[in-house]
Amino acid sequence: MAVTTTALAVLAGGLLGPALLTAVAVVVPAVVGRILGRLLRTALLLTLPIAVSVLLVNLFFFPAGREILFQVGPIAATAEGLGFALETLARIGAISGAITLFYLTTPPSELVLDLERRGVSPRIAFVTLASVQTVPALVERAATITAAQRARGLDTEGSLWRRLHGVLPLAGPVLLGSITEVEERTMAFEARGFTRPGRRTLLWWPSDSGPQRLARWLLVLAVPLLVSARAVGWLGWLG
Amino acid sequence: MLALESVTYRYAGAPRPSLHDVSLELGEGEVVGLVGASEAGKTTLCLIASGLAPRTVGGTLTGRVLLDGEDTAPLAMDELAGRVGIAFASPTTQLSGVAATVYEEVGFGPMNLGVARPELIARIEEALAALRIEPLADRDPAQLSGGQQQLVAIAGLLALHPAHLVLDEPTAQLDPAGTAMVAEALAGLAAGGASILVAEQKTDLLAGICSRVVALDGGRVVLDGIAAEILADPRLTKLGVAPPAAVRLRRAVADANLPAAALARLEHALAAPR
Numbered sequence: 090m091a092v093t094t095t096a097l098a099v100l101a102g103g104l105l106g107p108a109l110l111t112a113v114a115v116v117v118p119a120v121v122g123r124i125l126g127r128l129l130r131t132a133l134l135l136t137l138p139i140a141v142s143v144l145l146v147n148l149f150f151f152p153a154g155r156e157i158l159f160q161v162g163p164i165a166a167t168a169e170g171l172g173f174a175l176e177t178l179a180r181i182g183a184i185s186g187a188i189t190l191f192y193l194t195t196p197p198s199e200l201v202l203d204l205e206r207r208g209v210s211p212r213i214a215f216v217t218l219a220s221v222q223t224v225p226a227l228v229e230r231a232a233t234i235t236a237a238q239r240a241r242g243l244d245t246e247g248s249l250w251r252r253l254h255g256v257l258p259l260a261g262p263v264l265l266g267s268i269t270e271v272e273e274r275t276m277a278f279e280a281r282g283f284t285r286p287g288r289r290t291l292l293w294w295p296s297d298s299g300p301q302r303l304a305r306w307l308l309v310l311a312v313p314l315l316v317s318a319r320a321v322g323w324l325g326w327l328g
Numbered sequence: 329m330l331a332l333e334s335v336t337y338r339y340a341g342a343p344r345p346s347l348h349d350v351s352l353e354l355g356e357g358e359v360v361g362l363v364g365a366s367e368a369g370k371t372t373l374c375l376i377a378s379g380l381a382p383r384t385v386g387g388t389l390t391g392r393v394l395l396d397g398e399d400t401a402p403l404a405m406d407e408l409a410g411r412v413g414i415a416f417a418s419p420t421t422q423l424s425g426v427a428a429t430v431y432e433e434v435g436f437g438p439m440n441l442g443v444a445r446p447e448l449i450a451r452i453e454e455a456l457a458a459l460r461i462e463p464l465a466d467r468d469p470a471q472l473s474g475g476q477q478q479l480v481a482i483a484g485l486l487a488l489h490p491a492h493l494v495l496d497e498p499t500a501q502l503d504p505a506g507t508a509m510v511a512e513a514l515a516g517l518a519a520g521g522a523s524i525l526v527a528e529q530k531t532d533l534l535a536g537i538c539s540r541v542v543a544l545d546g547g548r549v550v551l552d553g554i555a556a557e558i559l560a561d562p563r564l565t566k567l568g569v570a571p572p573a574a575v576r577l578r579r580a581v582a583d584a585n586l587p588a589a590a591l592a593r594l595e596h597a598l599a600a601p602r
Binding site: 201226283 | 375378383384385404406409413414416418420421422424425426436437439441442443444448449484488
């Protein structure tokens with residue numbers, strides 16, 4: 090759903106298309122899943138820096154801008170720039186909403202199980218999940234090593250130079266520790282039969298209801314339809 | 329039966345072998361303790377017995393490792409996984425990292441081996457019960473304490489139902505209660521016919537579960553015999569291994585010239601549950 094919503098957001102032009110898409114594919118599922126508040130907060134946090142820069146750049150520096158709204162010193166804000174910025178923001182909103190919805194509703198372990206159920210190799214599925222889960226583990230390890238080094242007098246605060254100087258003694262243990270961990274984890278995986286060829290037994294898998302399947306397929310079908318409609322110019326009414 | 333015949337092993341790039349001409353045999357239902365100072369070769373021996381060395385670790389091995397009389401040299405690691413299991417000292421690296429709950433984590437090994445679902449569920453529940461960690465079943469393994477993670481890792485090993493178990497300091501991060509649970513589970517497995525090799529610093533644990541103890545020094549077997557005799561052998565201390573509390577108590581009582589009745593009462597107090 091996140092992938093097709095993203096594709097549709099790129100294909101749909103103007104303000105109305107992405108806004109409708111956001112309402113149907115992001116807001117409605119979020120309301121049903123009772124996560125609208127969390128979704129809005131997370132999506133806003135994700136998009137705020139890029140949204141601000143998109144707005145400022147287009148408002149003041151849109152190349153085809155003619156109709157001046159107001160001046161800030163020598164720089165003029167144009168109506169064309171504002172319009173383009175709002176259209177871009179609508180697309181970004183739909184994309185970040187779709188990604189946030191996916192993140193908030195899909196635990197990584199469920200994603201892996203579902204990929205495996207659909208025939209994806211457990212190794213690929215594991216790499217997908219391990220990549221997601223390695224970051225917090227690395228952060229935790231770095232925090233532990235930082236605390237240990239600071240307890241032994243390492244200064245990791247103060248000026249930029251001092252902080253950079255403090256990073257070097259941390260990088261070694263974090264990297265070497267991670268490499269050792271990978272080696273031990275590999276042995277543990279091998280000892281538990283992970284390299285055995287053939288399909289694994291799955292203990293459970295995420296439910297996939299009829300309405301969920303229908304919504305997914307409708308979104309997938311909408312992609313070629315939208316491409317065709319755009320090609321023949323039927324989407325002019327979207328702005 | 330798990331047997332090592334004249335095994336010599338050298339890690340890749342190492343100037344000399346870490347194990348020299350080691351022969352060892354574990355019979356059905358036999359629990360053998362492995363002791364020795366740091367770098368004596370305990371972990372290396374565990375890796376070889378489990379099949380991880382040289383398959384995964386690399387290095388060169390001479391001699392033979394036999395499982396129920398079959399030479400393991402031509403077997404791949406996944407063919408050994410259901411027959412010989414290994415647990416390490418560090419719990420974090422033994423957990424798969426892909427399971428959302430302890431229940432799934434315990435089932436990770438049998439799932440890999442393609443065990444049918446009803447049997448898989450039975451094995452998981454049996455392993456959780458053996459270590460009395462059923463209350464942890466729905467917890468996220470990453471959020472558990474080190475000791476709890478180690479129990480989960482051992483439960484995952486038990487769920488594989490291997491005929492031979494190799495444990496490298498399995499209770500290093502466990503408190504006395506956790507250690508007792510592991511000891512009980514191992515005794516149960518041995519009673520069921522599993523042969524078990526346990527490398528441990530905690531000689532009290534070995535005194536409670538092992539029928540035989542082997543001591544390593546510099547990669548060679550230097551002592552091998554009945555557990556009670558080896559653990560009471562004065563040479564063990566010289567190898568850098570602390571004898572069990574009962575042995576130390578007996579020696580202290582003998583040094584202090586206390587009557588035999590006092591020793592009996594002290595030993596009784598030591599053996600009583602805390």
